[in-house]
Amino acid sequence: MDHGATFGTLVDVSIREAWSHEAHRFTPWLASNLDRLSALIGIPLELIGTETRVGSFSADILAKNSADDSIVLIENQLEASDHTHLGQIMTYLAGLSTHTMIWVAPNFRDEHLSAIRWLNEHTIDPFAFFAIRVRVLRIDNSPLAPLFEIIERPNNWDRQLAQQKRTAEGNLSELGQNRRQFWTHFCGKYPSYGTPDAASSRWSILPGTDAVVVQYLARDSVGVFVRPRRGGAMEDLAIELAPYLAALATSLAAPAGGQTSFLSQNLKIDTSNRENWDQMADWLDERVRAYQETFASVCTS
Structure with missing residues (x-):
């Protein structure tokens, strides 16, 4: 009996199969594919640079929100979120005058999501903090496909974007x-x-x-x-x-x-x-x- 279309099985693949090294593979790939993050969070991103020095640390990716020329910090990991990256993020925010922070990792610990939530609730506009989970998927023998999911973002983010657009156009x-x-x-x-x-x-x-x-x-x-x-x-x-x-x-x-x-x-x-x-x-x-x-x-x- 013909049951119609044939479906494959969607499975998660180890993120290391897609990118074997964080700094040498994942960061350059993400820097070249900022349009994926732009589509996800709703702001246009233009690359400024990678591995930007801030004191004794290096910020993974710096981008510009071309809608208002503000700085966007992107920190990416191939492992679960950790305290080290959270501390570095806070250092970069001060050293780079950043308004928007995007933290990308395959998994986030509850305490780190709580920290992102707290920052969004206790800072004023134009600051915005995102936790974005990255997954790698495959259907049967298809090419690998990255998938980004927003885990934490500012409250009423869509409304804020719409208001910013109306204000910019009206002014x-x-x-x-x-x-x-x-x-x-x-x-x-x-x-x-x-x-x-x-x-x-x-x-x-x-x-x-x-x-x-x-x-x-x-x-x-x-x-x-x-x-x-x-x-x-x-x-x-x-x-x-x-x-x-x-x-x-x-x-x-x-x-x-x-x-x-x-x-x-x-x-x-x-x-x-x-x-x-x-x-x-x-x-x-x-x-x-x-x-x-x-x-x-x-x-x-």
Whole structure:
């Protein structure tokens, strides 16, 4: 007798079968797949960096909430939650001025869930704390599939997200509305840059360095420049770039700079004229790609 569809058996797989090492396997994979966490908790995440030093510790992943430019800390484990990670998380919150903390582990002890719950109940907006369980699943001989589940989150989180969105949209000035509309146009043409917002600038990581290339939108121009990653110092970046700066400036045809930024360039154009937006978007994308390729060639050779 035909009983219709054939079903497989869904089983949990050891998390170590998917990622054999926390720092070398799991952290890099998670940093490259932040969209999975974004979809789960409802905020757009952009990678800032991994293994960021805070005192004698290193934060696993730092990201940016591109809706408001706030810092998001992500700590990940391949073992059950422990007191060590909880203590490190509290250290990072102070050292990195973080608003949102996401703790990812295959299992959480009751006392650690209680700590996350207490933090959500006794801190004010914009602080938010998440405990997210990671599982690895398989159906018969299928490829492994990661699954993330929220175990603890702030009270009324969905309502908070909706209110934040309404407030942000309602409070936008004419300039802010123009920025959001342009970045929406830009990200629609070049989706790899992520989610549009109303900020005046966006940034992308430069390979081989602790620097980012910033794209900005002004009233009479668009431009790019290089600065340290969030939390970094211009003095430190100046030392890091010193051996390469002349070659970078020559290759990019940009002034070296060094007081408030490096390698700044701009395109003078009326940014309020929508007929110019394709040209602006193309110029910004071409410059970012040129900066990334040049830094990869010069600073990592």
